[in-house]
Amino acid sequence: MEKFRKFDGPQWTPDLPTDSRSTDHTLHRWRSAIFREPENEVVSHYPPPEPANESTEEPRTPEVEPPPDLTPATISGTWKVLPQELINYIFFMLNDDLRSLKACSSTCKLMFASARRIIHQKIYLSFEKNWELLTLTERRRYLSEDRVGLAVKVLSELAARGVLPYARQLFINLERDFTPTNLQPFNHHFQCFDRIQELTISMLDTPGFLESFDTYFANIVPTLRSLHLEGPTGETRDILDFICRFPYLDDLSLKMSIPTDPRDRRTWSSGTLPVIKCMPPFRGRLRLDGIIERRGSLLQQLASLPGKRRFRSIVFRNCESETEQPIIDACCGTLESVSTTWGKFSKCRSTL
Amino acid sequence: MPLNLTDARNLRSLTLRAAFGVISLPNDVLFQTLSTITSPLFSEFVLEVDSVPMNLEPGNDAWRWWGRWAELDEMFERIDMERGFRVVFRAEEVDRESNFTAQAEGQLPLITARKRVVFEIGPFPEK
Numbered sequence: 289m290e291k292f293r294k295f296d297g298p299q300w301t302p303d304l305p306t307d308s309r310s311t312d313h314t315l316h317r318w319r320s321a322i323f324r325e326p327e328n329e330v331v332s333h334y335p336p337p338e339p340a341n342e343s344t345e346e347p348r349t350p351e352v353e354p355p356p357d358l359t360p361a362t363i364s365g366t367w368k369v370l371p372q373e374l375i376n377y378i379f380f381m382l383n384d385d386l387r388s389l390k391a392c393s394s395t396c397k398l399m400f401a402s403a404r405r406i407i408h409q410k411i412y413l414s415f416e417k418n419w420e421l422l423t424l425t426e427r428r429r430y431l432s433e434d435r436v437g438l439a440v441k442v443l444s445e446l447a448a449r450g451v452l453p454y455a456r457q458l459f460i461n462l463e464r465d466f467t468p469t470n471l472q473p474f475n476h477h478f479q480c481f482d483r484i485q486e487l488t489i490s491m492l493d494t495p496g497f498l499e500s501f502d503t504y505f506a507n508i509v510p511t512l513r514s515l516h517l518e519g520p521t522g523e524t525r526d527i528l529d530f531i532c533r534f535p536y537l538d539d540l541s542l543k544m545s546i547p548t549d550p551r552d553r554r555t556w557s558s559g560t561l562p563v564i565k566c567m568p569p570f571r572g573r574l575r576l577d578g579i580i581e582r583r584g585s586l587l588q589q590l591a592s593l594p595g596k597r598r599f600r601s602i603v604f605r606n607c608e609s610e611t612e613q614p615i616i617d618a619c620c621g622t623l624e625s626v627s628t629t630w631g632k633f634s635k636c637r638s639t640l
Numbered sequence: 641m642p643l644n645l646t647d648a649r650n651l652r653s654l655t656l657r658a659a660f661g662v663i664s665l666p667n668d669v670l671f672q673t674l675s676t677i678t679s680p681l682f683s684e685f686v687l688e689v690d691s692v693p694m695n696l697e698p699g700n701d702a703w704r705w706w707g708r709w710a711e712l713d714e715m716f717e718r719i720d721m722e723r724g725f726r727v728v729f730r731a732e733e734v735d736r737e738s739n740f741t742a743q744a745e746g747q748l749p750l751i752t753a754r755k756r757v758v759f760e761i762g763p764f765p766e767k
Contacts, residue, residue, distance in 0.1 A: 603766065610641060620647035627655035
């Protein structure tokens, strides 16, 4: 920064001449703006002088000008003198280019510090990653259903690398192992996720986590804006209850597995709505996939919850049109786009 | 059963994803749904088609399943004259793209003449 302070050059963008004049004139204006030469030294070419005699064509005498300075500018200093905010912004522009980010992060400490917060903003807790970390003995234990202290071991690995505080999007796909019992030994690491904005959970043990919600998810509540649940277990009431415990949710995505056995379809009488302390604002996008319950459906219950839903966009996938309509009616005041599926569901339905 | 979008007064876009030609719905559901839209902001209809037949020859019955193209065409043209409109056809894989586009444009001659039909061949942006 010291080098910047010594620089005496202009710190503003000089005004360009707006009228169309000669190139020479433009150069003069620029020179006067950049080098702060008095404006009156610039010879004005506008308006053009009246010719003395229109019939005589005298050759124009070119104005003698100093030759332009073509010496290449010397750039002193390196990118290291840039303010940290600028460096962060440059890395932010590389958001989707993980390869470049990794290359940058291995260049030097300064780049490493800036790049890692982008590289690790998405954290995946997957069954495959967890399995790779298990030793042979642990794998044997895991296969014998003794999974406490093993099922979420991947958290320890991530914590040891110090990447948890950078996470903004968390994807949890540990199959049926993501339960309070399995998470408990690693909960002190899980509590490091305190800036998560988008959370995706597959096969959430909804009843289990509802009982001890504050123990595990209290750190995520203040910042979470987008929740995606894929195949959560439990009753529809519990699922809705879990969703509404995040009071700042804008986006919601719910993907339900289609039960092969009709007897397995969840039913829910309309008199058992969960007690909602604070209805999330739901100002973003709602995505519903595979919800085919007939009576007392999750969709109808979602639509009938108290409070306003201000979803601007709704995506239906494999839902029945009868269950889509209440959701559309509940959000009609703010709805800007609707995407629905026809035909495919009809084929699926015929195979059930 | 068509959707009723009458009360969605801010609706700008409707996207319909359907299997091409094998839809087991009454063939005027599309028209009925679009007819319910009263939003003064409605300006885009997207048709995402799955399962485009491999040999989509002229005269293929697949298009008829959608039905009432002429009325849809008039509706789209009227909206376009009022406030601008575009129709987007999306398909993930099309065997003969030129056949597909020509036939789609053939169903909607009025809005095609106004250059408001867009084709996007490739993966769907949203699964």
